Amino acid sequence: MAFIVLAMASWLSACTTSSVGSAVGAVSGLATSAATANPAVGYAVGIGVQAATDASIKAVLRHWTTQQQDLIAQLAGELPLGQSRAWAVHRTIPYGREKGQLEVIRDIPNALAFCRELLFTVEEKEQTQAYTAVICKQQQQWKWASAEPAVPRWRGLQ
Structure with missing residues (x-):
């Protein structure tokens, strides 16, 4: 029983x-x-x-989010201020293939690191959402410096 x-x-x-x-x-x-x-x-x-x-x-989803953020950071780091370009994540499985547009809004110079603020969109199916983020140059690489917009645990803390 x-x-x-x-x-x-x-x-x-x-x-x-x-x-x-x-x-x-x-x-x-x-x-x-x-x-x-x-x-x-x-x-x-x-x-x-x-x-x-x-x-x-x-763990896999966090890794994918990091890859997506690194891709956006690298593309935005190379982009001149005020210009926009497309970005896309390509995966072998049909999940997590996001794409959108990104634009560098402003440069944020400071004593610790050179940073940039950017606006990017994520297009999923028939819906497009816009986010802002900050990236900073660490040695020769641009890295994500703001909270993860796609992760629910941040809720209103971002």
């Missing part, structure tokens, strides 16, 4: 969220539970697999 309750709880948790980790955790928990005939072991394995899957996906 405990196995059935655990199976239903895992199945419902996978259905109520859009997390890939939840679905993978539920499936691995059910399979482990069935193989060991111990629902507690199945539950523990399911939770562990869910956590590992969620952490892996978040």
Whole structure:
């Protein structure tokens, strides 16, 4: 009976969220539970697999965000003040292929590093959103210097 309750709880948790980790955790928990005939072991394995899957996906998405920001920073660093140009991220899988326009709004000279403020757009499907960002030159490379606009954890803190 405990196995059935655990199976239903895992199945419902996978259905109520859009997390890939939840679905993978539920499936691995059910399979482990069935193989060991111990629902507690199945539950523990399911939770562990869910956590590992969620952490892996978040790490990949952070890496992609960093790549996108580095691309925009390099293009904006080379761009003369007031001019605009297109940018695009090309990936082998059909996810995270963003594109848009960017323009350097102003230069921000200071004693620590030469910085620039830029305006860029992100075109996704039928929607275009505009963001501002600050980039700074570190040795010979331009790097992102402001909060990540695409990351929900910043909410109103940016």
